[in-house]
Amino acid sequence: MTADVVIAGAGPNGLMLACELSLAGVRPIVLERLNGQTKENRANGLVGQVVRVLDRRGLYERLSGSAEPPRPSPGFVFGAMPLDLGRLDDNPMYGLAVPQKRLEQILEDRARELGVEIRRGHELTGLSQDEDGVTAEIAGPEGPYRLRTRYLVGADGGRSVTRKLCGIGFPGVTRDDSVSRTAHVSVPAELIDPATGGLNVPGYGPIPPFMHHRTEHGMFAFAPFPTGTLVSATEWSQDGGDQPMSLDELRESVRRVLGVDLPFGPPEGAGPHMLRRLNGGNTRLAERFRDGRVLLLGDAAHVHSAIGGPGLNLGLQDAVNLGWKLAAEVHGWAPPGLLDTYETERRPAAERVVMHTQAQAALIAPGPEVTALRVLFGELLRDERTIKHIADLMSGADIRYDLEGTHPLTGRPAPDLVLETETGSVRLAELTRTARPLLVDLTPDAALAGALDGRRDRVDLVTAKTSREGLPTALLLRPDCYVAWASDSLRPGAKELDTLRTALASAFGPAR
Numbered sequence: 001m002t003a004d005v006v007i008a009g010a011g012p013n014g015l016m017l018a019c020e021l022s023l024a025g026v027r028p029i030v031l032e033r034l035n036g037q038t039k040e041n042r043a044n045g046l047v048g049q050v051v052r053v054l055d056r057r058g059l060y061e062r063l064s065g066s067a068e069p070p071r072p073s074p075g076f077v078f079g080a081m082p083l084d085l086g087r088l089d090d091n092p093m094y095g096l097a098v099p100q101k102r103l104e105q106i107l108e109d110r111a112r113e114l115g116v117e118i119r120r121g122h123e124l125t126g127l128s129q130d131e132d133g134v135t136a137e138i139a140g141p142e143g144p145y146r147l148r149t150r151y152l153v154g155a156d157g158g159r160s161v162t163r164k165l166c167g168i169g170f171p172g173v174t175r176d177d178s179v180s181r182t183a184h185v186s187v188p189a190e191l192i193d194p195a196t197g198g199l200n201v202p203g204y205g206p207i208p209p210f211m212h213h214r215t216e217h218g219m220f221a222f223a224p225f226p227t228g229t230l231v232s233a234t235e236w237s238q239d240g241g242d243q244p245m246s247l248d249e250l251r252e253s254v255r256r257v258l259g260v261d262l263p264f265g266p267p268e269g270a271g272p273h274m275l276r277r278l279n280g281g282n283t284r285l286a287e288r289f290r291d292g293r294v295l296l297l298g299d300a301a302h303v304h305s306a307i308g309g310p311g312l313n314l315g316l317q318d319a320v321n322l323g324w325k326l327a328a329e330v331h332g333w334a335p336p337g338l339l340d341t342y343e344t345e346r347r348p349a350a351e352r353v354v355m356h357t358q359a360q361a362a363l364i365a366p367g368p369e370v371t372a373l374r375v376l377f378g379e380l381l382r383d384e385r386t387i388k389h390i391a392d393l394m395s396g397a398d399i400r401y402d403l404e405g406t407h408p409l410t411g412r413p414a415p416d417l418v419l420e421t422e423t424g425s426v427r428l429a430e431l432t433r434t435a436r437p438l439l440v441d442l443t444p445d446a447a448l449a450g451a452l453d454g455r456r457d458r459v460d461l462v463t464a465k466t467s468r469e470g471l472p473t474a475l476l477l478r479p480d481c482y483v484a485w486a487s488d489s490l491r492p493g494a495k496e497l498d499t500l501r502t503a504l505a506s507a508f509g510p511a512r
């Protein structure tokens with residue numbers, strides 16, 4: 001074997017997986033067909049639980065430039081309808097405005113720091129597999145060559161060559177009845193409301209920033225970013241054509257959507273600036289996420305509308321779910337079936353995203369029936385429980401993995417805790433940066449250490465105190481920071497120790 005794991009694609013998800021594998025002691029080779037960074041800028045931000053996940057790897061700090069932990073957002077939108085998240089006690093909706101290019105650069109820097117080999121200008125063109133491994137065929141700068149690896153992960157985007165080479169179907173729908181135009185522009189300063197940051201459109205009225213705004217003729221959005229002001233207009237039943245996009249084309253589209261002229265000019269500053277037309281869109285889910293020793297990750301496994309920005313929340317969490325399981329297989333301690341739980345755990349998450357993006361697309365469509373549906377939805381969204389339901393759905397906080405155990409936290413992401421350890425006060429999110437399994441023992445007598453006998457090479461222990469009331473007294477965390485086991489008992493007895501050992505075995509294999 002030349003490599004334990006080869007990853008095809010150095011997009012955000014492939015790079016995140018490379019970091020996770022490296023943290024788990026596996027050095028992957030990443031193949032990227034492009035010589036340099038892509039010119040395309042897709043995402044403008046990260047939305048949902050992924051922000052906490054990045055905090056738990058120390059990446060939030062790099063991305064936000066702040067040492068402060070992430071805080072939930074006070075508001076968001078569902079299908080261009082405002083969500084008043086400030087009313088929630090337990091708001092799961094985190095957000096971070098960051099261009100995808102910057103995210104990719106930071107992930108690439110991190111992967112290189114961790115020793116990952118990234119081969120740019122190397123395109124996966126073929127593959128075959130047997131019981132022991134995969135032979136990848138690659139077109140490199142010096143010609144074609146082959147690479148033998150134990151596992152291959154296709155993180156090669158929506159048009160995934162890996163998926164096609166494995167003959168994995170990609171059923172779903174392709175819509176061609178919408179066109180969305182987006183550009184960086186400069187808007188006259190007097191149109192910006194200094195108090196709200198919103199846009200006062202002459203003859204139309206105020207439009208809040210960072211929110212989709214539906215009219216009877218389409219959807220409009222305006223978002224001031226440090227890199228420039230983005231204006232976007234989406235219309236239905238308009239043929240976008242394939243000629244190069246222009247600012248005049250966007251101007252006319254905005255006029256049709258809002259019914260008035262919005263004065264704007266070319267963007268200021270050095271750029272790079274966006275000027276993009278997207279015709280239609282796909283919603284598709286791979287038939288399988290795994291074919292023997294080949295796995296699909298991120299957009300290679302699922303594509304959907306970008307409404308509400310759920311793509312990276314889904315894909316980066318796929319990577320964090322897959323990384324430690326693949327590493328366990330490579331290291332030889334994976335319990336039987338562990339790798340298959342990648343699909344059983346992540347497919348439902350992808351199905352939820354497919355569902356809510358399609359629901360949002362229906363809610364922003366034109367027509368009086370949709371307007372009526374929105375009135376009804378607006379009424380429902382006055383209810384705090386509905387806001388919470390939608391926020392959990394959009395943020396991915398409603399995901400519960402099917403793990404054995406009765407504690408309410410089992411199968412859920414770890415809570416944010418501040419722990420008092422012998423060396424001082426520390427956030428749990430800082431202890432998980434090594435991406436190692438972690439037993440957090442908060443019992444007064446630090447009673448759980450013995451349960452780790454035979455697995456100390458794989459599982460770390462932290463004994464601590466916490467002053468917060470109502471928390472569990474012990475947590476076993478997987479590297480993706482999901483709770484594999486928890487207890488509320490101050491003095492765990494034989495029964496708790498037994499269930500802990502069972503959870504350890506089913507997540508991290510037999511004791512050695």
Ligand SMILES: Cc1cc2nc3c(=O)[nH]c(=O)nc-3n(C[C@H](O)[C@H](O)[C@H](O)COP(=O)(O)OP(=O)(O)OC[C@H]3O[C@@H](n4cnc5c(N)ncnc54)[C@H](O)[C@@H]3O)c2cc1C
Nearest residue numbers: 009011012013033042043044124156157298299309311312
């Ligand atoms: C217009 C738009 C706006 C979006 N906005 C948001 C947003 O605000 N928030 C959000 O979370 N998500 C957003 N998304 C979704 C997000 O951009 C994607 O989910 C994300 O890019 C998927 O990452 P990936 O790594 O799976 O695939 P990609 O980013 O597609 O990366 C795949 C990589 O694989 C490489 N590759 C392809 N084939 C091969 C091969 N054969 N061999 C080697 N390398 C190969 C490609 O060059 C590419 O670098 C948006 C998407 C679009 C289109």
